[in-house]
Amino acid sequence: MLSVRNLSITFAMYEAGLRRRAITPIAGLDLDVRAGELLGVIGASGSGKSLLAHAVLGILPSNASAAGQIWFKGELLTPARQEALRGKEIALIPQSVGFLDPLMRVGRQVRRAAQLSGASSPVEAQRRIFERYGLRPQDARLYPFQLSGGMARRVLVSTAAVGQASLIIADEPTPGLHPEVVAETLRHMRELADEGRAVLLITHDVGAALTVADRIAVFYAGTTVEVAPVADFQGDGAALRHPYTRALWRALPQNEFISLPGAQPTPDDLPAGCLFAPRCPLATAECRAARPELRPVRGGWARCIHVES
Amino acid sequence: MVGAGFSMLDVSFTMLMLSFVIKKAARLAALLLMLSAVAFALVSLSPIDPVTAYVGADMLRVGPEQRARIAERWGLDDPPVERYLRWLGQVAQGDLGVSMIYRQPVIEVIGQRFLASLGLMGAAWLCSGVLGFALGVLAGGSAGSVFDRLVRWFAYVLASTPTFWLALLLLIVFSVELRWTPICCAMPAGIAPEDVTLAQRLHHLILPAATLSILGVANITLHTRQKLIAVLESDYALFARAQGETRWSLIRQHGLRNIALPAVTLQFASFSELFGGSVLAEQVFAYPGLGQAAVPAGLRGDVPLLLGIVLFSAVFVFTGNTLADLAYQLLDPRIRLAQLA
Numbered sequence: 001m002l003s004v005r006n007l008s009i010t011f012a013m014y015e016a017g018l019r020r021r022a023i024t025p026i027a028g029l030d031l032d033v034r035a036g037e038l039l040g041v042i043g044a045s046g047s048g049k050s051l052l053a054h055a056v057l058g059i060l061p062s063n064a065s066a067a068g069q070i071w072f073k074g075e076l077l078t079p080a081r082q083e084a085l086r087g088k089e090i091a092l093i094p095q096s097v098g099f100l101d102p103l104m105r106v107g108r109q110v111r112r113a114a115q116l117s118g119a120s121s122p123v124e125a126q127r128r129i130f131e132r133y134g135l136r137p138q139d140a141r142l143y144p145f146q147l148s149g150g151m152a153r154r155v156l157v158s159t160a161a162v163g164q165a166s167l168i169i170a171d172e173p174t175p176g177l178h179p180e181v182v183a184e185t186l187r188h189m190r191e192l193a194d195e196g197r198a199v200l201l202i203t204h205d206v207g208a209a210l211t212v213a214d215r216i217a218v219f220y221a222g223t224t225v226e227v228a229p230v231a232d233f234q235g236d237g238a239a240l241r242h243p244y245t246r247a248l249w250r251a252l253p254q255n256e257f258i259s260l261p262g263a264q265p266t267p268d269d270l271p272a273g274c275l276f277a278p279r280c281p282l283a284t285a286e287c288r289a290a291r292p293e294l295r296p297v298r299g300g301w302a303r304c305i306h307v308e309s
Numbered sequence: 310m311v312g313a314g315f316s317m318l319d320v321s322f323t324m325l326m327l328s329f330v331i332k333k334a335a336r337l338a339a340l341l342l343m344l345s346a347v348a349f350a351l352v353s354l355s356p357i358d359p360v361t362a363y364v365g366a367d368m369l370r371v372g373p374e375q376r377a378r379i380a381e382r383w384g385l386d387d388p389p390v391e392r393y394l395r396w397l398g399q400v401a402q403g404d405l406g407v408s409m410i411y412r413q414p415v416i417e418v419i420g421q422r423f424l425a426s427l428g429l430m431g432a433a434w435l436c437s438g439v440l441g442f443a444l445g446v447l448a449g450g451s452a453g454s455v456f457d458r459l460v461r462w463f464a465y466v467l468a469s470t471p472t473f474w475l476a477l478l479l480l481i482v483f484s485v486e487l488r489w490t491p492i493c494c495a496m497p498a499g500i501a502p503e504d505v506t507l508a509q510r511l512h513h514l515i516l517p518a519a520t521l522s523i524l525g526v527a528n529i530t531l532h533t534r535q536k537l538i539a540v541l542e543s544d545y546a547l548f549a550r551a552q553g554e555t556r557w558s559l560i561r562q563h564g565l566r567n568i569a570l571p572a573v574t575l576q577f578a579s580f581s582e583l584f585g586g587s588v589l590a591e592q593v594f595a596y597p598g599l600g601q602a603a604v605p606a607g608l609r610g611d612v613p614l615l616l617g618i619v620l621f622s623a624v625f626v627f628t629g630n631t632l633a634d635l636a637y638q639l640l641d642p643r644i645r646l647a648q649l650a
């Protein structure tokens with residue numbers, strides 16, 4: 001359905017004195033997601049996860065430029081193609097109600113999404129999607145600020161599910177929510193995948209992603225370091241391929257609950273070799289010499305020179 | 310159940326409006342009291358002798374006894390505080406006194422004059438609002454384009470143009486050179502007011518109204534442009550684009566809705582500029598409005614009329630600000646519904 005190959009995103013920044021500076025928060029980003037599959041995209045904040053969503057939709061800010069390739073249904077995405085697909089074939093579920101028009105009733109916003117997706121009867125489509133997600137007909141008359149956390153989630157999912165999009169990108173859909181609401185939201189994501197849609201679940205919540213995803217793509221400092229089936233996340237993490245993934249797995253509360261010391265490098269201060277080398281327990285001089293390539297390892301992918309295929 | 314819910318809502322809404330009105334009325338009363346005291350003090354300190362100003366060129370033929378009699382009849386010899394309190398007492402009974410210049414009750418002078426100004430200011434208010442909003446939307450929607458830069462340049466130039474200068478310029482171009490518009494006044498000379506046609510009145514209104522509108526446009530244009538740019542950079546605009554909105558459909562769906570209220574508010578809050586502009590424009594075009602009456606009232610020491618105009622203009626500006634407040638309370642669902650909750 002969607003393949004992202006060696007995506008990089010560069011921002012042109014203007015510093016004092018009008019000196020131009022470029023920063024590249026995303027470089028070497030790769031992933032695939034198939035129809036009916038839920039791919040969890042995990043990474044700490046600042047790893048470029050939201051930018052991935054915006055790059056696929058073609059809505060990056062004007063001072064950003066993307067390089068690399070994005071394929072959708074076997075077709076290379078161009079800006080024109082993205083414009084034609086946005087809201088019809090590819091839909092976004094945003095983080096919060098802050099992404100809804102504060103002065104428009106939510107029913108109308110869902111009807112507009114239905115209309116843009118090409119629905120023949122937006123009114124009927126909105127009524128049905130509200131019913132599906134347990135929203136009452138009169139909830140359509142509410143403004144975003146009147147929604148409770150749970151209702152807000154359901155309205156946001158409605159805007160994406162009301163159309164026939166075959167790829168749904170959920171950008172951090174469970175920030176700081178009540179556990180019940182988180183579980184419900186994750187269930188909705190799973191249902192969308194089970195309907196045959198491809199779902200990208202972008203989140204920093206590793207535990208949440210593991211409960212519903214089929215596969216997991218792990219981001220570190222703007223690159224994909226591993227892609228693994230969810231079944232590999234078990235025990236002491238021996239089945240996992242990359243040291244960072246293993247560290248994330250161990251840091252979960254149900255495991256050793258020890259987080260990795262240090263912090264992810266910032267885009268304007270990246271190490272020369274492997275981006276993870278400064279924090280990697282297995283790092284050698286070789287690791288610091290050049291950026292490792294992403295290569296197939298045991299039915300998944302990993303960007304590490306010290307892992308046997 | 311639903312019916313009961315709505316009537317409850319109505320009751321609390323009425324209560325809310327009532328407290329709003331009471332609060333506003335109290336504030337207005339305090340404002341007027343202070344303003345009139347300051348204005349009165351300034352007039353008392355001014356070196357203009359009302360009698361001299363009133364009698365004017367006939368001064369030579371008016372003896373000292375006559376002057377004293379006029380001064381006595383106007384109560385000019387009493388101490389200022391006493392005169393102020395006497396005036397205040399009359400105002401409280403709804404009597405603003407008699408204008409010395411027009412020899413007519415102040416309330417009548419203001420009434421007639423304001424009617425003329427109202428046409429002028431109303432036309433300018435609407436034109437500048439509609440034109441400014443439209444220009445602001447087009448410029449903000451195409452931010453950075455040549456059109457946007459032209460609009461911004463135009464607005465900055467206008468914002469720094471003195472009213473009387475623009476009025477004179479328009480007068481020279483359209484009335485003197487092109488002879489498209491009359492040179493002065495609200496109606497042709499030598500025709501009884503009841504015989505003047507609406508077309509003639511409008512013809513006389515064009516230039517003064519155009520002057521005021523052109524000056525009012527700058528502010529609303531720049532403000533609308535800025536707001537629209539902020540909306541287009543918002544999260545909800547980003548999400549709308551993700552849903553397939555294009556730039557102009559996005560502005561239609563979400564932009565106008567989110568910038569209309571600030572624009573309406575700004576336009577109501579601009580009553581003071583509007584009034585100030587009308588004083589100057591009416592002066593240049595000899596348009597017999599309230600502003601044109603304010604100048605001689607000040608220069609010739611017509612205290613009752615001057616104070617009357619000060620009070621009236623304060624009420625006028627206050628009304629604009631109140632309408633601006635009210636617009637938010639009534640039109641923004643976040644404020645309206647949050648207050649009821």
Ligand code: SF4
Pocket residue numbers: 243244274275276277278280281282283284287292303304305306
């Ligand atoms: S390449 Fe070296 S430094 Fe990088 S993750 Fe692998 S072992 Fe660690």
